[in-house]
Amino acid sequence: MSILFSSRAHGAKASRVNAIQRFVMFFVHHIRQAVFSLGELWRTPGSSLLTIAVLGLSLTLPTTLHLLVKNVQQISGGFAKAAEINLFIRDTATPQQVQSLKTILEADSQIAGVRHISKEAAMAEFREASGFGAALNYLTDNPLPDVLVVLPVHTEPAAARQLQQQLEKERIVEFAKLDLEWLQRLDALVLLLQQAVVAIGLLLLSAVLLIVSNTIRLSIINKRDEIEVMKLVGATDAFIQRPFLYTGLWFGVFGGLLAFLVTEALLWWLRGAIASISSLYQSDFQLQAMSLYEFGGLLLLAILLGVLGSYLSVRRHLRAIEPS
Numbered sequence: 104m105s106i107l108f109s110s111r112a113h114g115a116k117a118s119r120v121n122a123i124q125r126f127v128m129f130f131v132h133h134i135r136q137a138v139f140s141l142g143e144l145w146r147t148p149g150s151s152l153l154t155i156a157v158l159g160l161s162l163t164l165p166t167t168l169h170l171l172v173k174n175v176q177q178i179s180g181g182f183a184k185a186a187e188i189n190l191f192i193r194d195t196a197t198p199q200q201v202q203s204l205k206t207i208l209e210a211d212s213q214i215a216g217v218r219h220i221s222k223e224a225a226m227a228e229f230r231e232a233s234g235f236g237a238a239l240n241y242l243t244d245n246p247l248p249d250v251l252v253v254l255p256v257h258t259e260p261a262a263a264r265q266l267q268q269q270l271e272k273e274r275i276v277e278f279a280k281l282d283l284e285w286l287q288r289l290d291a292l293v294l295l296l297q298q299a300v301v302a303i304g305l306l307l308l309s310a311v312l313l314i315v316s317n318t319i320r321l322s323i324i325n326k327r328d329e330i331e332v333m334k335l336v337g338a339t340d341a342f343i344q345r346p347f348l349y350t351g352l353w354f355g356v357f358g359g360l361l362a363f364l365v366t367e368a369l370l371w372w373l374r375g376a377i378a379s380i381s382s383l384y385q386s387d388f389q390l391q392a393m394s395l396y397e398f399g400g401l402l403l404l405a406i407l408l409g410v411l412g413s414y415l416s417v418r419r420h421l422r423a424i425e426p427s
Contacts, residue, residue: 140349143322154318154354158405159361161311165304166366166393166401172296174391188267189280192249196275201249204275208253213266218252248277260287308408315354315412319347323420330424344417351413352406359405363398 144151192201201219208217253270255263267281323330333343374390393401 136346137349137352140346141353143346143350144353150318150321151354154314155357155361157314158311158354158358158409159365161307161314162358162362162401162405163365163369165300165307166362167369168296168300168303169397170366170370170391170393172293172300175293175296187281188253188255188263188270190251190253190270190273191277191280192251193275193277194248196249200275201251204273205251208251208270213256214253215256216254218254220250220252222247222249260290308404311358311408312412312415315351315409316416318354319351319413319416320420322347322350323417323424327424330421334424340421344414344421347417348410348413351409351411353409354413355406355409356402358409359402362405363393363401366393 192204205217205219208214253266255266257263257266263281267279270276271279330343370390370392377390
């Protein structure tokens with residue numbers, strides 16, 4: 104019994120060792136083929152550099168447009184005051200009623216802040232801005248009303264418009280004014296830019312797939328005799344296509360890095376011009392560069408395109424090669 108138990112334990116241990124060895128050798132083979140594919144790029148620098156350049160530059164345009172749209176959204180997001188709602192108070196309202204309404208609005212969860220502009224402060228501001236100071240002295244009464252300036256928490260046009268309609272129902276409010284037309288136009292422009300980025304990106308990504316597929320196809324044709332010999336000695340299609348897939352992976356890695364470098368160079372070139380415009384408008388706006396997550400997404404997208412283009416070409420052309 105002890106001998107049987109010992110032999111079983113020895114067999115289980117041997118199977119575990121074999122499983123670990125197969126697992127290690129699996130990664131060793133993959134690393135070896137990845138390095139071999141990188142060497143193939145080095146041995147054909149002309150076509151490799153051309154493919155990498157086309158892939159990288161094709162990704163540069165949608166990436167740059169994406170960053171520009173992101174910065175435009177940053178600008179529009181900074182226009183929170185555009186969603187301010189001006190509540191014009193009735194002349195019959197007392198200061199206590201105005202203050203009471205202000206206190207109620209400040210406690211509302213939909214409202215970020217409330218500012219009271221008295222009729223005296225409004226007249227003083229109008230007197231200074233209009234230049235009719237002498238003429239305004241002849242007025243016996245102040246025709247300007249008290250105003251409560253309400254800043255909503257949600258500054259989207261639909262939410263701000265709904266809050267405006269709600270506040271107009273207050274008893275001492277004559278009417279409420281909300282000017283969001285220009286902000287709606289800006290949102291529509293941003294939406295148009297986003298759709299343009301998607302359309303241009305899809306067209307360029309399709310071109311990248313075709314370019315990578317064509318490059319791999321030429322590589323397969325050049326190695327036709329070698330592939331026939333490998334099939335004669337029993338190599339599987341999976342083993343033969345693996346180096347070509349790693350070639351597509353390297354195309355994606357280097358193409359993504361090139362797209363990142365070119366995009367950063369374009370942003371650096373634009374940053375000086377934007378800084379000059381911002382100084383004219385006394386703004387502290389700064390052009391946002393690519394974040395770490397966006398860089399990772401760009402690199403991952405480039406790798407996926409390279410591998411997918413290689414896979415489509417290999418699956419199509421490798422089956423057509425059979426040893427004669």
